[in-house]
Amino acid sequence: MKKIVAFLLITAFSFSFSSCEKDDICDANTPTTPRLVIEFYDFNNPTVLKNVTDLKVIGEGMTEGIIFNTATDDEKYLTSGTSISIPLKTDADATTYSFILNSGNANPALIDTDKITFNYTRKDVFISRACGFKIVFDFAETNKIVQTPVPATKPKWMQNIQVQKNNIDNENETHIKVFF
Template identity: 25%
Template sequence: MIFTGVVITACEKDDICPPDSGTTAYLKVGFFDIQDREVPKAVPRLRIVGVGKDITVGTFADRSSQTEVALPLKNYDTASEFFLVQDSASDSTGAEIGNIDRLAVNYQTNERFISRGCGYAVTYTLNQVTQNPGGSDPSPWILALEVTESGVEPQDTLHVKIYH
């Protein structure tokens, strides 16, 4: 009986990872009016797909109007790229016919120990964010961008402003 009591009290609270522990850091991107840079402006029928992926990022409702999105960065690499599609739609063959721009994000990864139950969290330090690398898009909808916070941690801070 005494042995059972010792075993029960030997469990530590940090063996469980609470959902609000902040282990996932997303790149927060806001969309703003190019004419009035302080005014949020929704992107109509927005779709975002990681370059080389077949599915959308899954952090917001696909093909919905958004003024802000959270993008998952690769924690095993130092770069992530995304196709951002304005006015996303499919033709009769299923091909995308919206206005597609490409966003390239280069960063450093940093591991931070949370607890035994949660393990490590990866945070990021942005090095460079560019739209349409190589300048190959003849009609971009992203007209400018600005990095407002280079440290990407589990928080609600906006990291990048995209103007359109």
């Protein structure tokens, strides 16, 4: 009888753990939908990276720019460096941004704006049950990038834009090179 009771207790104890499931927690290091990585180069010396000065990037239809740093005022929308990462729309096949060089400069003649439209296709890629899906982007075969200076009478400050990688599936490499 003692053996039967002990067996029933062990069996009941074992079954109490059988309903537990593995926690579905997405690791913070899991790759998610990648941003577009853009590097800036000197137009006159194409192998040399060149810093942009007070670059502000504003999405079409938006009033505020992309936040590039932890400042608490309008400085958070400005970046000065050789590389930026910006998101692409996950619900459309095109994203348009205004790239404003020397944004906030007291002399309006020194502020240059180019409007860039990135055209692409989207594909959902399953990551895991915990993380769900991510979207990868492929630049369109034609009209990958459409550039317009603002105003149209002013010359473009981005003199050449080159697609380095058509498939945007991670943020570990440069996708676009801009020469100015």
